[in-house]
Amino acid sequence: MSRYQKLIFDADNTLFDFDQAEATALLNTLKDFAMPTPDGLLDFYRRMNATLWQQLDNKVISIAELKQQRAEQLFAFVGQEADVQDFSHHYLDELANCQFLLNHVSETLQQLTDHCEMAIITNGLSRVQKPRLANSPIRAHFGALVISEELGVAKPDPEIFAHTCEQMNWAQPEEVLMVGDNYRCDIQGAAGFGMKTCWFNLRGVPHDFEDHDHEIHHFGELLDVLQLQRI
Incomplete structure (x- = not known):
């Protein structure tokens, strides 16, 4: 039997390879809008986007402001402009079409589905996350997809963890x-709500963090955490 029978997953860079999706979607969108791709584009975009998402997490800006500022800063970098809403929608739709999974995700979830109930919480955008999961081969494994944009609160707010537990009929967060x-x-968000945690240290970052119960460096190691034999 699995050590845990109730699992919640983040989506981007936990299940899905967001780095590959982001690069693919951005380049495809710029191509479709006949815009240039200057040297250093991806590095600039990722730094800029990470900063905006951090501001969103800290409730300094809204989702609408993030989309607006992201497009405006990108246009300034490439030296051309387009309608912000059209460009943003096109980019998000490109992202939704990128269902790249990280290594070992598909086969690991396939093994877990006989042992565990599973849900997803994402701070991503509904226009991306809903169609991407719906068209993904892993969609059948999850009983709930909770999207911060739809709920109006984002991780690490305890309300989003509470809502997910309610959706899954889970009464005990510590389980x-x-x-x-x-x-x-x-x-830290899940731990603050009383859940157990497994940090997917995808990039192998050295650290002295102590708020997590388990740590993995590739997705397949989750089976070891759950004390399930690898097939």
Whole structure:
């Protein structure tokens, strides 16, 4: 029997390879809008986007402001402009079409589905997350997809963890294991709500963090955490 029978996963860079999706979607969108791709584009975009998402996490800006500022800063970098809403929608739709999974995700979830109830909490955008999961081969494994944009609160707010437990009819947070790559949002947020946590340290970052119960470096190691034999 699995050590935990109730699991919640983050989506981006936990289940899905967001780095590959982001690069693919951005380049495809710029191509479709006949915009250039200057040297350093991806590095610039990732730094800029990470900063905006951090501001969103800290409730400094809204989702609408994030989309607006992201497009405006990108246009300034490439030296051309387009309608912000059209460009943003096109980019998000490209992202939704990128269902790249990280290594070992598909086969690991297939093994877990006989032992565990599973849900997803994501701070991503509904226009991306809902169609991406719906068209993904892993969609059948999850009983709930909770999207911060729809709920109006985001990880690490305890309300989003409480809502997910309600959706899954889970009464005891301490029986739930949260698996995610973002230490503040996924791990500290879930721990603050009373859940057990497994940090997916995807990039092998050296650290002295102590708020997590388990740590993995590739997805297949989750079977070891759950004390399930690898097939």
